Amino acid sequence: MDISDLKVLESVSRLGSMNRAAQELHTVQSNVTARIRSLEEELGVELFLRHARGVSTTAAAQRLLPFAGRIMSLLAEAQAAARDDGTPSGSLVLGGLETTTALRLSPILSHFAKTYPAVRLVIATGTTHKLLDDVLGYRLEGAFVAGPVDHPDLHRETVFREELVLVTPPAIRTPDDLAHVPDLKTIVFQIGCSYRQRLESLLAERGIVTARPLEFGSLDTIVSCVAAGVGVTLLPKGVVAKARREGRIAIHELPSKQAQVDTLFVRRADAYVSSAMSAFLDIARSDPGKFAASG
Known part of the structure; x- marks a missing residue:
């Protein structure tokens, strides 16, 4: 097992495909397949499960991958140093x-x-x-x-230290008004966003029931959806300053404990x-x- 084997392992695991890994590594799929099979034979374990959509890692591969990352990172760091x-x-x-x-x-x-x-x-x-x-x-x-x-x-x-604000359509005068909005939706980034978690906690503390969140990957899209009256979100004050000046959204300041985030x-x-x-x-x-x- 050498560094090139680990690069192939990492690429196939991340992309879930021998073919896509070959394209990324600037080689042909047969070479990638051969390297993986050779590595499996050397280790005596199966590293990938083959299926119609590509491949998925086995438990053995998942145990090996952190070591592969460390080894490749150490080599890159040694060269950089x-x-x-x-x-x-x-x-x-x-x-x-x-x-x-x-x-x-x-x-x-x-x-x-x-x-x-x-x-x-x-x-x-x-x-x-x-x-x-x-x-x-x-x-x-x-x-x-x-x-x-x-x-x-x-x-x-x-x-940095940010001040988070509750961002709503202009028609919402105070956060308490949200309790009277039927089918209230939160407009958020995907799961794993800490602002999303804070928003859910903030609304729950106020006894406000929300519908299933709408997830977007773009900040501009989230602000536009709130401006269109689709729902509410929680964002740093500076991010939405321009939209507020334009009258597209309303912002509601929060108690320091809820607003401050490092x-x-x-x-x-x-x-x-x-x-x-x-x-x-x-x-x-x-x-x-x-x-x-x-x-």
Whole structure:
């Protein structure tokens, strides 16, 4: 078993298809199939279950995958460390909540790109749950997520603090009015979004019954649905400032305990911190208000 075998294993597992893995790895499907079969014979276990839709991992593969991620990450870190002379360069793969990316990161990313043009910066967006999983699985070097986070394998620090507001159609004068809305819907990101969990708790505390949530992957779509009267949501105040000024939505401020949420930057505690990562964090930490959108 060598590093190339582990790359094939990870790709097939993530994509659920020998053919798609072959395309990603720039080879032919027969090569991928042969590598997987050879690895199964070497280990003496079955790694994938074949079916009409592709493949799915067995319990043995699921036990092996974390080791594969660690080994590939260590090799990549060793190469990066050897080349890192203190000048930010190479690749930097980070993640962020869509709200954080829209409200906080856009100007920081622009400033960083101009200051360190030798760094190939990639930003992926997702829910807190997905981003934490990707950091732990070595797919992201770090990510901006909603707190609190408590995991023994993660280093975390507070970078931003947001004020969450209840976002409703303009016709809703106070949150209490929601109790009289029939078939009230929440407009949220997919499961794993911490704002979604906070919204559900907030409404439940007020005795407000909601219908099944409507899930969307786009911040703009969520705001547009609320503006159209489809339902309500919970978002950072700065994200919806423009829509509020335009009269498209109404916002309702909440008690501090419910409104305040820290945005944390998390990375694996055992990971190498490159010059590129250090430079990016220095910019993000320097003056959050300098880079934040006004709200």
